[in-house]
Amino acid sequence: MRLALGALLLISLNGAAAEAPLRFVVPDSWAMPMVQFERGRPTQGILYDVMLSLATQVGVPAQFHVLPRGRVQSAMEHGEVDVRCYAAQSWLPNQSGDYIWSIPLWTQPDLLVSRPAPQTSVVPASLPRQSIGTVLGYSYPTLEPLFDANQLLRDDARNQEQVLEKLHAGRNRYAVSNQWSLDWFNQRLMPEHQLLSVAVLQEQSVGCYVRNDPKVPVQRILRTLVRMKMSGEIDDIIRLYIGGKP
Structure with a gap:
């Protein structure tokens, strides 16, 4: 009887461990079409749909932790969250901790954008001194030398939608x-x-990275992301929100 109870307890504990939620970090500076927030919680968007589908296919509940951008990496380092998506290794040159990166999932250019105007292209270094709309806390490597030299000035907004x-x-x-x-x-x-792109500032591939922790199903997460990318599911999600070719 004691052995039977012990076996049942072990099964119960294993089941509980298997149901531990996958904790995603969501910067509060994201906006649609990446994520829509309602009462401070994400409810839809490209990245929300990808993360929710990922957790479902891995077989665990999804849990979303909305944090200020400046707290995101600290939360990863302290084990408060497990997965960060829409990130590039070049954004985190001094990353501490043990993480495993996914394959590249998206390619996103940073564009210099203007209202409708006669010009079709712009060389940022040739612009006269003026304010450029930017997102608070975001780094723009192509423009940083111009900001540092006070040739161009940052005009920060809380998220990308407010910038536009x-x-x-x-x-x-x-x-x-x-x-x-x-x-x-x-x-x-x-x-x-409609607003127009007048220059491509930089273009880089972004993906997700996962805390390399025995409690996190790291390899299942990474394999699932590969399947989602190769099957076209991720591109289908993008088309759902912005149409056309991702």
């Missing part, structure tokens, strides 16, 4: 945006009023 709203309202002549956010924002505008 300020540009559309005429607060700035130029702003920086990723392609997804620009496409999403332009969907609400008539063609003649």
